[in-house]
Amino acid sequence: MAFTPVLCLPCVCVCVCVCSKGSDSGLKADKDGVSEESKVDSGVPEVPVPPDDTPEVLNKALSGLSSRWKNWWVRGILTLAMISFFFFIIYLGPMVLMMIVLCVQIKCFHEIITIGYNVYHSYELPWFRTLSWYFLLCVNYFFYGETVTDYFFTLVQREEPLRILSKYHRFISFALYLTGFCMFVLSLVKKHYRLQFYMFGWTHVTLLIVVTQSHLIIHNLFEGMIWFIVPISCVICNDIMAYMFGFFFGRTPLIKVSSRTSELSYVMAGYRYFVCPVEFNNDSNRFQVDCEPSELFQLQEYTLPGVLESVTGWTTVRLYPFQIHSIALSSFASIVGPFGGFFASGFKRAFKIKDFANTIPGHGGIMDRFDCQYIMATFVNVYIASFIRGPNPSKVVQQLLALRSDQQLYIFNSLKAHLTEKGLLRAAEAAA
Numbered sequence: 011m012a013f014t015p016v017l018c019l020p021c022v023c024v025c026v027c028v029c030s031k032g033s034d035s036g037l038k039a040d041k042d043g044v045s046e047e048s049k050v051d052s053g054v055p056e057v058p059v060p061p062d063d064t065p066e067v068l069n070k071a072l073s074g075l076s077s078r079w080k081n082w083w084v085r086g087i088l089t090l091a092m093i094s095f096f097f098f099i100i101y102l103g104p105m106v107l108m109m110i111v112l113c114v115q116i117k118c119f120h121e122i123i124t125i126g127y128n129v130y131h132s133y134e135l136p137w138f139r140t141l142s143w144y145f146l147l148c149v150n151y152f153f154y155g156e157t158v159t160d161y162f163f164t165l166v167q168r169e170e171p172l173r174i175l176s177k178y179h180r181f182i183s184f185a186l187y188l189t190g191f192c193m194f195v196l197s198l199v200k201k202h203y204r205l206q207f208y209m210f211g212w213t214h215v216t217l218l219i220v221v222t223q224s225h226l227i228i229h230n231l232f233e234g235m236i237w238f239i240v241p242i243s244c245v246i247c248n249d250i251m252a253y254m255f256g257f258f259f260g261r262t263p264l265i266k267v268s269s270r271t272s273e274l275s276y277v278m279a280g281y282r283y284f285v286c287p288v289e290f291n292n293d294s295n296r297f298q299v300d301c302e303p304s305e306l307f308q309l310q311e312y313t314l315p316g317v318l319e320s321v322t323g324w325t326t327v328r329l330y331p332f333q334i335h336s337i338a339l340s341s342f343a344s345i346v347g348p349f350g351g352f353f354a355s356g357f358k359r360a361f362k363i364k365d366f367a368n369t370i371p372g373h374g375g376i377m378d379r380f381d382c383q384y385i386m387a388t389f390v391n392v393y394i395a396s397f398i399r400g401p402n403p404s405k406v407v408q409q410l411l412a413l414r415s416d417q418q419l420y421i422f423n424s425l426k427a428h429l430t431e432k433g434l435l436r437a438a439e440a441a442a
Contacts, residue, residue, distance in 0.1 A: 084372035089250070092370070092379075100239065104231055104288045105297055107238065111231070112150075115224035118377040119146055121366040122216045126209060129361060135206055137197040142213045144190045149217050152183040153225040161232050162290045163408045220377075223384035226391040233394055235299070236284040236307075240275055240336055241390045244343035245382045252348070272333050279307045279330040306331045306398065335397070342389050347382045354381035 072080045099110050123142050159166055159176045166172045175182070198206055230237040278284040286301035309328050319325055354377070358364065365374025373379055410418060429435035 081372055088370055088372050093246070096242075100235065104235055104299060107231055107235070108228055111224055111227050114376055114380060115150075115220055116146070117369070117375075118220045118224075118366075118380055119216060121369075121375045121377045122220065123213065125361060125363070125366065126212045135202060135209060136199060137193065138206075138209055141190060141194055141197070142216075144193070145187070145213055145217060146221065148183065148186045148190060149221045151186060152180075153221065154228075155179045155183065157225070157228060157232075160405075161288070163405065163412070164292055165290050167408075167412050168292075219384065223388050227383075227387040230387060230390050230394065232288050233399070234285045234287055236275070236278050236332065237390060237394065239278065239284065241339050241343065241386050242383060243274060244340045245347055245386050248344045248347065249351075249379075249382065272336055275333045275336040276330060279303075279332050285332075306335075335393075338393065339390065343382075343386055346389070347386050350382040350385035354378070 072083050075083065099106050123139070127139060155175070156179070158172075159179065166176045194206075194210060227238065230241070282301060282303060283299055285303050285307040286299045288297055288299055289301075290296075291298045307330055310331055311326050311328050313326050314322065314324055354366075358366065366377040367375030369375045370379070410421060413421070426435065
């Protein structure tokens with residue numbers, strides 16, 4: 011008896027919520043009324059608290075509620091709005107998604123850099139903001155140039171300006187960064203050496219955390235939108251459940267079985283729009299999402315172990331192999347992913363701020379919503395490289411076509427000799 015699960019096999023998402031009543035209730039005051047953290051970090055300037063930017067319409071509508079329930083409704087309404095926007099950009103396609111990822115990256119970088127600027131604004135460091143944004147430009151130029159060359163090799167080789175930029179891409183990237191490095195050295199002021207080098211490190215760590223990991227999100231998108239949507243959905247579900255249980259149960263740590271990632275994976279795996287890599291079509295001169303789905307997204311029949319067979323009564327089940335991989339994704343999102351949030355919370359506590367910014371009423375800044383997403387994107391990229399992605403013959407052919415004729419002939423003869431030695435070429439000719 012075979013069974014095709016559509017609303018079965020829910021993936022276990024462990025939703026660990028360590029919440030507190032109040033922003034700093036976890037800090038215990040000593041007998042003099044000063045927290046231990048204040049003693050340790052007494053020399054760290056505090057970042058100014060941003061004003062409340064909740065829309066006036068919501069303020070009037072929720073004016074009769076306590077601040078706790080007001081925040082609940084504001085967060086809820088904005089969450090629904092963000093989820094609706096998320097579905098809308100998915101409908102617009104992968105290229106729009108990539109532009110949104112770039113915009114999110116820039117905003118997250120701005121929020122973290124602004125914290126550094128606000129903390130040490132009184133020192134009026136020369137060129138700090140200008141150099142920070144310049145380094146952001148350099149790093150993005152390097153990463154996106156590598157991506158364009160890798161995924162759109164045919165388009166790059168066809169256009170002369172792009173071919174030149176691709177050929178000397180790394181040298182140009184290094185020259186741009188070296189220019190910024192020299193500008194930083196020239197901007198050093200004797201009485202602020204330590205502080206300037208501190209902010210130089212601040213900028214580069216921010217680039218490492220934000221730009222590098224957001225670039226991995228782009229790589230995941232190129233493998234198919236399902237590798238973007240499912241991991242993000244896992245983190246969103248985990249965050250929502252963490253907030254829900256934290257709101258109603260205070261500081262009680264909970265382990266909650268939630269989310270139906272397997273069902274989401276089942277539905278999406280049946281559509282080429284979600285599972286096909288993003289490719290450039292030379293004939294139509296357009297980016298397309300169309301392919302013959304790989305075995306990963308084709309239904310397979312699996313025999314259940316004897317224990318599960320006795321419990322469920324099924325001898326076999328039909329699943330997409332991707333559903334099995336989704337278990338690993340959801341497990342990471344709920345067990346390890348929250349540590350990205352814990353890291354961000356520690357960072358904010360170090361500077362005595364509640365949120366990175368007040369971009370989204372009730373939620374804080376963009377970085378407050380993406381602290382777990384970045385570490386999740388890194389895991390997905392490593393997971394794909396380790397267990398999913400194999401050699402891509404089409405990319406090899408594209409690169410071969412870009413070689414000189416004598417180089418192509420050399421490779422042809424070498425490959426012919428290798429296949430003949432293994433007996434494959436003769437067998438192929440006999441079959442023809």
